[in-house]
Amino acid sequence: MDKPKILVVNDDANSLFALTSLLAQWSGQEGYEVLAAPSGQDALRQVLLHDFAVILLDVNMPGMDGFETAAAIHARARSADIPIIFVTAFLADELDRLKAYQHGAVDFLFTPVIPQILYAKISVFVALAVKNEELKNQARQLSQRTTELIATNQRLTREIAERQTVERQNHAKDEFLAMLGHELRNPLxxxxxxxxxxxxxxxxxxxxxxxxxxxxxxxxxxxxxxxxxxxxxxxxSGKILLTCAPLDLAALVAQTLETYRATGRSTDYELDQDLAPGWVDGDSTRLEQITSNLIDNALKYTAPGGRVEVRTWQDDDEVVLSVRDTGVGIPAELLPHVFDVFVQGSSTLDRSQGGLGIGLSLVRRLAELHGGSIEAESAGPQHGSTFTLRLPRIAQQAATPPAPAHSAHGKPRVLLIEDNDDGREMMAMMLSGYGYEIEAAADGLLGLTAARAWQPDLALVDIGLPGIDGYEVARRLRADAATSAIKLIALTGYGQAEDLRRVMDAGFDRHLVKPVDIDQLMDIIDSCAQVAVKQ
The missing domain is CATH 1.10.287 (Helix Hairpins)
Structure with missing residues (x-):
């Protein structure tokens, strides 16, 4: 800590020397430093450079007298609290004392100065300065410690919140795994x-x-x-790629609802619709997935005999889809989390609602990928719920004429390359049942031999084959002039965009993800076989 400083201001050189010398005698004992200024202006310069415990200021000085100097010193915020003791050779009357105190004086000294009185007075102010400096240091340390404690508290609060979040996520994952086991075991x-x-x-x-x-x-x-x-x-993970095209959302929703009615999934419910046209730029498969998930969710949480209302309309620059039900509703504490992963209503042993609790999370992500949004509303338990999808509206498009139907062709000869014995046997039996002539191979090399020997019109090739994989099979078939014209359909359990790119780069014509829907497979075989079939 720096030593306290005392400033002596006096225009008389002898008086200045006498006072500084007298104070210097006690500086070692009291631990202070003495500085001198021969004028008011010099005193102001010193005050700009240093902090002082006390200033001994002569009243009668030429130019700037003691009162003016005191006023200038106290006009500056940093030096406004420095105590000033006026030194004068004249006995001050009451008016002079009042003027001095108005300019910030704390005391008077009259010359000739009595050393004992001077020592007593400056000792008090030096001690006060030391105490003030100690308090400032303590305040700085306290402030630093407070800052550290606040940072520690914030870190602990953050860690507690993160731990609670992790615990909630782990609990949700545990529940999800239990639900997944249940949902898989039931159909199995x-x-x-x-x-x-x-x-x-x-x-x-x-x-x-x-x-x-x-x-x-x-x-x-x-x-x-x-x-x-x-x-x-x-x-x-952001790996869904949309295949967007202009479409009428109302027509897509109507088609989805017709599927529900045709399959009997809505038989026990009052399913109402009010569908106004509204065009969007969207992926029809993903928008149908959104619609189906919302309707499934409404049916799942609505008792038989309940009502589900499905509406579409235009709202300024948006097309809106609303699915409202009269079901169990959503508790207020669950409402902000209904779109979180793995969140579902209260779990019960009977698992009457079924599902994995991921449908609404997928709906929100697909809506966001379309540049839209989804929100949920509910007045509480037993008051139903409403889910509202909003998508950017585009201008109405001209109706697209239906594609001409394919002309009839003979059944193509199909080579099936699949290493799974049960899967190969079932697929071969199914295709044979549909009238296709089938040849099967259990690995890639056998498949290449069969292709060269049998010359099929079309090959269904599993990607994950032993020896050489499906990609290499396709590349070799394309490289051989005898087999390069065979239509190739990839069968794989991998369905990401990168997998589709690799399949097409290898030379396949189409890409199907297992398990394959038989109707979809028939359509793709038919579309790939719209060439002259070998007789």
Whole structure:
């Protein structure tokens, strides 16, 4: 800590020397430093450079007297609190004392100065200066410590919040895994039971047909679960690529609702629609996915006999889709989180609602990819809920004429290259049942041999083959003049944009993601075979 400083201001050189010398005698004992100024102007310069414990200021000085100097010193904020002791040879009357105190004086000294009185007075102010400096240091340390404590508290609060978030996420993931296990075991159990029933002796033809329908229905359900998981993963990582084109959202929604009615999924509900045309630039597959998820969600949480209202309309520069139900509603504490991953209503052992709790998360991400938004509203439990999708509106487009139907062709010969024995056998049986002539191979090299020997019109090639993979099979078929004209369809469990690019770069004509929908496969085989078929 710097020593306290005392400033002596006097225009008389002898008086200045006498006072500074007298004060210097005690400087070592009291621990202060003495500075001198021969005029008011010099005193102001010193005050600009240093902080002082006390100033001994002569009253009668030429130019700037003591009162003016005191006023100038106290006019500056930093030096406004420096105590000033006026030194004068004249006995001050009451008016002079008042004037001095008005200019910031704290005391008077009369010459000749009595050393003991001088020592007593300056000792008090030096001690005060030391105490003030100590208090300032303590205040600085306290402020620094307070800042450190605030930062520590903020860090701890942040860590606690992060830990709670991680715990909530872990809990949500644990619940999700439990739900996933339940959702997978249910259809697998139904498929296993149906398959066992088909093999039982004495089972009726009707029973076999019902068992087959159960296997088909539950297989499709499993496929939807896997698709939802993959779609959410792609959406969260930004790997979903939209294939956008102008479309009428009302027409798309109407088609989706017709599917629900045709399949009987809405039989137990009052399904109302009010669809006004509204054109958007969107991916029809993804927008149908959004619509289906919203309708599924409404049906899932609405008791049979309830009402689901689906509306579309235009609102300024937006096209709006609204799905309102009369179901269980959404609690206020859950409403802000309904679009979070893995969030679902209260879990119960019966899992009557089903699902994985990821549908609405996927809806929000797909809406955002279209430049739109989705919001949920509910008045609370048992008051239903409303989900509102908003998409940017575009100008109405001219109607596109329907594509001409393909002319009839003979059935193409199909080569199936698949390493999974069960998958290969089932696919071959199914294609044979549809009238296709089939040749099958269990790996890539056998597939190349069969292609050269049998000369098929079309090849279904699994990507994950042993030995050489499906990409290499396609490249070799394209490089061989004898097999370069064969239409190639890739069958793979990988459906990201990068996978599609690799498939096309390898020379495939089409790309299908397992499990393959049989109707979609038939359509693609038909479209790929619209060339002269080898007889």
């Amino acid at each position: 159990s139904a498929i296993s039971s149906a398959a066992s029933l088909i093999g039982l002796p004495g089972v009726s033809v009707d029973g076999v047909q019902r068992a087959k329908k159960i296997i088909q229905r539950q297989s499709q359900h499993l496929g939807r679960i896997v698709d939802d998981l993959l779609d959410l993963s792609r959406a969260m």
